[in-house]
Amino acid sequence: MLNINNLKVSIGDKEILKGLSLNINKGEVHALMGPNGSGKSTLSYVLSGKDKYKVSEGSVDFKGKNLLDMNVEERANQGLFLAFQYPMEIPGVQTSFFLRTAINAKRKSQNLSELDALEFAKLLKIKAQELNINPDMLKRDLNVDYSGGEKKKQEILQLSMLNPDLAILDETDSGLDIDALRIVSEGVNRARNKENAFLVITHYQRLLNYIKPDFVHIIADGRIVKSGDYSLALELEEQGYEKMAKA
């Protein structure tokens, strides 16, 4: 589904990703772990298409198409979803309105008719309930005055509504208390199926107790330095990044 080959990315003069390669097939969950400043978030932004990042070398292939040729909204409508580490606050835009606009944008790109208000409300009610989100929250402005945990739940709500082929979770566990971590993880596990894939970016092994990855990769200084299965995350927890990155 996603094929990243020797990707080199810089901001200004500073090279951040220095030849990163990663292959994700459908049905798989990959965890990407690494210390601060290793390029985790840069990778997620580059894949989603944020500007300011310059790709100097390498290629990214998504469902057989060149991802780097598409703009941000095309990537989203092709089925790529990024759950942000710091979701934006949008004052003046109701959460449910935003969700409906996003769903209809995707449907439009697939030449489907817009979801009518009733169908949308039904779907939203079910999905919000699953994530233990109070319906009153959906009437409030998007992410405005939400707590850290509420914002992350909101991202997972968007994920479950939009049903992407590839979801990247950028440190979704940061800022979550234990209960919220469980609810968010359950939301992700519910969305998992044989046709989609996940790239879970995290600092901590704890999230992976809930979302069991098929593969674990360690990123350091802009490259993937080690790959393995879930046991690699446990090993990392014991030994720390410094030792593992060198090994």
Added chain:
Amino acid sequence: MNVEKIIENIKDRNLSSYFQNNLLVVNPFQNHKIENYKYSQLNKIDFSKNHNCIRELDLNTKDNFLKMFQKDKTIEEISTKHINWDFNGPDSAIRLASLAEDPFVYIFNLDIIDGDICIIDIALYKELNFEFNFSNKDKMSIVIIDSNHNTNKNPRYFKFNVYEKSNIEILQMSYNKVSSLIFYEFNQLNSSVVNLTVLQANNIHLRNEYYFNLGSECICKISGANFSNLGINDNYSFIQHSKPNSSSREVFKSIINDGAITNFQGKIYVNKVAQKTDGYQMSRSLLLDDISKSNNKPELEIYADDVKCSHGSTVSKINEDQLYYFNSRGISSELATKILKKAFIQEVLGSIEDVFLKELSDKMINNFL
């Protein structure tokens, strides 16, 4: 004759008599040395270029200068069924029409039933000046529509006397104006409440001036939004706290593009006796390109020593990170910008309480934004 004298007169509460005598000869735009008109440079507008930019907006409220309706009726229902003509002074619309170009101020006493809605189409008799007296104890809603394709030859003047304990909500809409200067004066007697929402769109040149005089324990709330204008859009406000314990809240928001200019100048003036005044003024502009312009000039003039007054002003562009967030959810930049523009003026729309007024404002937003 000059405009500084108008300002002097407003402090002495003689504005209406001043207008009766001098309205026809006021032309402030000819003198750019007048502080309150320094940004209103009419010579910068090419009127001929923009004449074909008129966009129709059918509110189904036209053809009568003054209409009164019962609440909880849809526009379709009320447009065919008006309930009550009740005013003193000129006794019919026909008579009013025949009196056009008369410089005097006509007085209406509106004794309004609870919850009625009054629609005033001020563009219909475009040379007349009016004074309205509101004495109802219950809350009422008023729509003032100002839209015509012609150039107004003269400034116009409207005065609203709001009696003790009255509570009125007003939606004032100006659109498709080619050139216009209008003075709105609100004289609020003790314990009265005025909630004024102003929407302006698709005007080539518009200058509205809002004068408020507040008695004790009054509440005055002004929320303004202007968008999709073509030339110069000017708003001037002068809020005078004359007696103690009154509060004023003023928010003006402008969305500016295609080389248009928006000016906002507002003053909160607190008399020496008006202790415990609570005044707030904010103007915010959203510039969509780098050829458009926004001039904001907030002013405070305070003579009492126990008051709370604040003001602020911001100019910004569309937030790139917010746009990226929309894009990352598959929403195009074009649609996202439209949503963000509406979000920007949402605070203004949120101040409208009446359902019918909300409906009209939505029509205007959807038509012009």
